[in-house]
Amino acid sequence: MLGDVAVIGLGQFGTQLAVSLAESGVPVLAIDSRMERVESLRASVARVLCLDATDEEALSAARIGDVGVAVCAIGDDVQASILTVALLHQFGVSRVIARAVSELHARILRMVGASEVINPARDIALRLASRLLQPGLVDRVPIAPGYALNEIEAPAWTAGRTLLDLDVRKQFRLSILAVKRVEGGVEKVIANPGGDTAIAQSDILVTLGDDESIRRFLAGR
């Protein structure tokens, strides 16, 4: 489906990525310069290599150019991350996904050949910040500027009322995509809830709408 994937840099992020892909049947090549990190993955992934990914000859000997996708997950050494991405590009890896730790780092990674750049710490920090800023917000996934998927605690004023009764789509320009509730200790999800769905006190609502609409809904207008 996507050929071999090389994961370079086996910290928390790289290790989790390598294991998840391997569990789904992808042949993963895991690379790190620290032997103990490489060893800990030996049983989980197809191939492990202990080498310095900034060493051109070592990468060449590993035939890195043959992989379909390379993920540079190095997070603690910006210089090593940039050199590695440049080499991956030079060896002809067509899809190079690189982890950045700052905006400047991201720009440089793109300049030296990264086809995609991700910044896990920033993404999750921004989501947590949104959550802390808006009481009742459980999670927020931005979709477009000012427009997001929000998981919220059902506002107290909605308890016992049905979706038809609340008429959120018209009154608040919000869509309720799912209702999550715990029943008998088990989490239950009502996907695409109908108008006759009644909201219970401790429900979590998965909503879609603009930021102003969600604020109005949480406040009961």
Added chain:
Amino acid sequence: MLGDVAVIGLGQFGTQLAVSLAESGVPVLAIDSRMERVESLRASVARVLCLDATDEEALSAARIGDVGVAVCAIGDDVQASILTVALLHQFGVSRVIARAVSELHARILRMVGASEVINPARDIALRLASRLLQPGLVDRVPIAPGYALNEIEAPAWTAGRTLLDLDVRKQFRLSILAVKRVEGGVEKVIANPGGDTAIAQSDILVTLGDDESIRRFLAGR
């Protein structure tokens, strides 16, 4: 709105969180044991302290019990993270959000008093793994087991057809929540697209549905 927030551990994640909250007007107390990290935030947040958060007396002198929310963002020292969370709980901080690096770490953090646990490296690694496993998938945000918000590249077979024509809701049990496209170099988002919206070749579709439905839609059935 949420009172003071203490952010302890100023790596990438903690720093980004502290800055984002401060930019939104929250009085942030930023704490780290390394002076250079603390200094770099002095201009951005309300209060900085250089102290070892596993030191009970130091935390007490900082009157940590007065903050509304404490986020333990320590990522590289599991022992320090556990001790810090236990102390925050002991000092009566009512909402303690802690960063974990593994499932075991997460369990222990909850046992010693964390009200919420997050694992940024894992969350983003799982999202990237989903993306790599499913060609055409740009991003995936799980909402419930087997049910997710997916950003996908518009499949080639849909180009030029309208949403009404495609009838994705009935044919594929999918909702198209938004269409993102670049027009004249500017990203444009059509939120809640109507039936007359025609899909263009390089559109990104924000969809909601179960995993089987999304696979069928990407494959054109």
